[in-house]
Amino acid sequence: xxxxxxxxLLTLGVLSGVAVxxxxxxxxxxxxxxxxxxxxxxxxxxxxxxxRERSIQARxxxxxxxxxxxxxxxxxxxxxxxxxCMGCHLAxxxxxxxxxxxxxxxxxxxxxxxVDAGKAFWVIKHGIKASGMPAWGKSMQDEYIWNMTAFLxxxxxxxxAQYQRLVESSGGHDHGGGETKSHGHTEEMAADHHAPxxxxxxxxxxxEMVEHRHADGTVESHPVAPSPPTPAKxxxxxxxxx
Numbered sequence: 407x408x409x410x411x412x413x414x415l416l417t418l419g420v421l422s423g424v425a426v427x428x429x430x431x432x433x434x435x436x437x438x439x440x441x442x443x444x445x446x447x448x449x450x451x452x453x454x455x456x457x458r459e460r461s462i463q464a465r466x467x468x469x470x471x472x473x474x475x476x477x478x479x480x481x482x483x484x485x486x487x488x489x490x491c492m493g494c495h496l497a498x499x500x501x502x503x504x505x506x507x508x509x510x511x512x513x514x515x516x517x518x519x520x521v522d523a524g525k526a527f528w529v530i531k532h533g534i535k536a537s538g539m540p541a542w543g544k545s546m547q548d549e550y551i552w553n554m555t556a557f558l559x560x561x562x563x564x565x566x567a568q569y570q571r572l573v574e575s576s577g578g579h580d581h582g583g584g585e586t587k588s589h590g591h592t593e594e595m596a597a598d599h600h601a602p603x604x605x606x607x608x609x610x611x612x613x614e615m616v617e618h619r620h621a622d623g624t625v626e627s628h629p630v631a632p633s634p635p636t637p638a639k640x641x642x643x644x645x646x647x648x
Contacts, residue, residue, distance in 0.1 A: 442510040451511075458534065465532075466524035474523055474556035483557030484569070485576030486550060490542065491516070499566035509538045516561055527555045547582035 432438070446454065473479075488497070494505045495516040506513055514521075530551050533541030543551065557572075564572070 442508065445510070454511075462525050462528055466522070466528040469524045469527060471523050471527075472552055474552070474559055476556065479553045479556045480560055481557075481572055481576050482550070482580070483553035483555070483576075484572035485578045486546075486554050486581050487557055487561070488573045488576070489579035491554075494538070497566070498561075498564050498569045505538075511537060513538065516558060517564075518562060520562055521558050523555050523559060526558050527551055530554060542581075545581070550581035 445451070487495075492500070493503055494509065494513040496502070496506060498517050500517075506515075529539060531541065531543035531546075531548070533539045533543075561569075
């Protein structure tokens with residue numbers, strides 16, 4: 407093994423110090439644009455993508471995947487997808503939304519993208535840092551996450567009519583606690599909240615969509631927001647040009 411001289415060690419130490427100072431100066435200067443409307447450089451994006459994929463794969467490979475072909479499981483997952491995921495990941499025949507266009511990295515269009523079951527479960531449960539993907543496991547039990555994962559295996563094969571029928575028969579937004587009920591729910595319905603999806607009413611309507619026109623002439627559609635719980639009109643400052 408070559409003998410390392412004191413001069414060599416000193417040189418390495420100086421170079422390391424320079425690298426640290428250069429990195430600190432780069433960060434402190436604010437020169438790197440973190441705006442979601444400005445894409446990462448190719449090296450940065452490639453590094454982030456590699457870290458994300460390897461991290462998910464390393465954690466998802468130990469999961470025990472249940473039967474994801476059960477029709478009841480698929481049907482129940484459709485209702486939660488429509489309520490919680492459609493705004494970013496879209497539905498068959500649905501145009502892009504403000505969320506799907508504005509997030510970066512862009513959320514995948516799951517109507518066109520097949521997803522690995524284990525990876526899908528892990529991402530739904532734990533989310534992804536600094537991506538806009540929430541950790542739904544904080545409010546959703548594992549069984550319901552598997553139901554949504556089962557639905558995702560079928561989603562790319564569905565057309566708009568098939569998707570709508572599944573959502574209508576799903577029982578709606580229900581995942582074992584933490585979800586927001588619509589204003590018409592009674593105590594009896596709340597007590598039945600944990601009943602199997604196949605035993606609940608299948609009359610859940612598909613989400614109502616509204617179109618609006620932006621100043622640049624583009625037209626987009628997105629789900630209509632629920633009515634406020636009080637008669638007072640809330641001003642969210644969101645100026646839509648219809």
